[in-house]
Amino acid sequence: QVQLVESGGGLVQPGGSLRLSCAASGFTFSSYAMNWFRQVPGKQRELVAQLTSTSSTYYTYSVKGRFTISRDNAKNTVYLQMNTLKPEDTGAYYCNVFYNRRDYWGQGTQVTVSS
Numbered sequence: 001q002v003q004l005v006e007s008g009g010g011l012v013q014p015g016g017s018l019r020l021s022c023a024a025s026g027f028t029f030s031s032y033a034m035n036w037f038r039q040v041p042g043k044q045r046e047l048v049a050q051l052t053s054t055s056s057t058y059y060t061y062s063v064k065g066r067f068t069i070s071r072d073n074a075k076n077t078v079y080l081q082m083n084t085l086k087p088e089d090t091g092a093y094y095c096n097v098f099y100n101r102r103d104y105w106g107q108g109t110q111v112t113v114s115s
Helices: none
Strands: 004-005 010-012 018-025 034-039 045-049 057-059 067-071 077-082 091-099 102-105 109-113
Touching: 010 018, 018 034, 018 091, 018 109, 034 067, 034 077, 045 067, 045 077, 057 067
Parallel strands: 010 109
Antiparallel strands: 004 018, 018 077, 034 045, 034 091, 045 057, 067 077, 091 102, 091 109
8 A cells, every 4th residue: 555654754953954755655656756745724735746757847936946856766865955934834744645536645744934
């Protein structure tokens, strides 16, 4: 069965950095696009970054130039390096894969940017 396990969230001051990790299992990791979503209470979950199996990337406008998505196919892990964090980056971050015609989600990791 597909499992996604995020880690790396926490409390950071504005301007700081965090790296999120998502360990995946239960599917051929290297063959699938991996996504990071963010959710803020009262709002819909938002796609923050995507990295395809062919290394194409997508970033939502608000994080371009500050966040970098990467993957290590040998470790079945996708990362989200977040630099120059802003208070508006606060939220729960979820790893996602669309596999076998459905979405799979991790449990989420909380990122709080505050002084």
